[in-house]
Amino acid sequence: MKKTITTLVVAGAVGSAAILAGAYSGLINVGADDPHYPAVHAFLSMARDRSIEARSKDIEIPNLDDEALIRGGAGNYNAMCVGCHLAPGVEQTELSQALYPAPPNLAKIGIDASPASTFWVIKHGIKATGMPAWGKSMGDEYIWGMVAFISQLPKIGATQYQALVAASGGHQHGGGESQTHNHESLDGSNSDHHGHAAGDESGRRGMAAVDHHGRSAPEADHHSSSSNGDDHHGGSNSSSKGSSASDHHAEPASNTHTHADGKEHVHDS
Numbered sequence: 683m684k685k686t687i688t689t690l691v692v693a694g695a696v697g698s699a700a701i702l703a704g705a706y707s708g709l710i711n712v713g714a715d716d717p718h719y720p721a722v723h724a725f726l727s728m729a730r731d732r733s734i735e736a737r738s739k740d741i742e743i744p745n746l747d748d749e750a751l752i753r754g755g756a757g758n759y760n761a762m763c764v765g766c767h768l769a770p771g772v773e774q775t776e777l778s779q780a781l782y783p784a785p786p787n788l789a790k791i792g793i794d795a796s797p798a799s800t801f802w803v804i805k806h807g808i809k810a811t812g813m814p815a816w817g818k819s820m821g822d823e824y825i826w827g828m829v830a831f832i833s834q835l836p837k838i839g840a841t842q843y844q845a846l847v848a849a850s851g852g853h854q855h856g857g858g859e860s861q862t863h864n865h866e867s868l869d870g871s872n873s874d875h876h877g878h879a880a881g882d883e884s885g886r887r888g889m890a891a892v893d894h895h896g897r898s899a900p901e902a903d904h905h906s907s908s909s910n911g912d913d914h915h916g917g918s919n920s921s922s923k924g925s926s927a928s929d930h931h932a933e934p935a936s937n938t939h940t941h942a943d944g945k946e947h948v949h950d951s
């Protein structure tokens with residue numbers, strides 16, 4: 683018995699030393715285009731799932747069928763999550779294809795685990811995956827809004843998605859947000875973003891909220907040409923326009939942009 687234990691301890695020490703030496707020599711490829719070995723992947727998935735389960739088991743879940751909650755979640759989801767997690771009518775983005783581990787397509791799967799663990803993941807993020815800890819800038823009720831909205835996602839199509847985003851009143855963090863992204867209108871009127879309750883003025887302003895954050899594809903923001911600044915920020919003429927997405931696609935030049943490496947890049951959508 684004693685001999686067996688000694689053998690196991692020695693084998694363990696030799697194994698650990700080999701792993702350490704391998705890692706130190708640079709053997710492990712940390713490139714995001716090189717998937718984990720299946721055993722490593724299985725181990726990391728197990729550790730993640732168990733960690734989230736253990737930490738979310740006591741979280742109290744509000745009424746996720748509340749329509750105002752769902753609507754609020756739509757605006758925030760569209761502003762902050764679509765680039766990685768997609769949406770009805772958005773099949774793929776540069777981020778969704780390039781991150782490893784890949785962000786799950788929440789438009790298809792909705793809430794995979796429990797609402798409590800979904801809340802926990804959104805609030806705390808997941809280390810070394812690209813999934814941010816949104817709790818650093820968002821209040822809990824806004825995070826619950828996104829949980830409520832995500833649970834509806836697989837049931838809704840692109841049109842209903844856009845309608846919910848339009849009704850949401852844009853995105854709100856509930857304090858703690860940084861001022862580094864420009865919330866002001868380019869024309870200085872700052873009329874469309876924070877500070878109006880869901881649904882107010884929606885008749886008069888038409889799709890203004892959608893103009894700001896409601897693009898179905900994040901590339902739309904990214905590619906929009908600077909000449910039509912009020913398209914981007916929902917200027918006062920937006921009610922006369924049909925839909926912001928078609929505005930975007932009506933401009934062929936805006937499908938092209940130049941990457942930091944100087945290469946020009948054309949999107950096919």
Ligand code: HEC
Nearest residue numbers: 762763766783784785786794800803804808811812813828
């Ligand atoms: C920069 C990309 C990125 C952004 C932006 C992002 N996520 Fe994630 N998210 C990820 C990645 C990557 C994972 C998968 C992590 C993993 O495999 O462990 C993930 C996982 C999740 C999960 C767990 C899904 C599951 O079934 O396991 C939820 C829920 C989630 N994200 C919600 C959101 C919400 C809500 C937002 C917006 C507020 C958001 N994410 C923004 C990259 C992102």
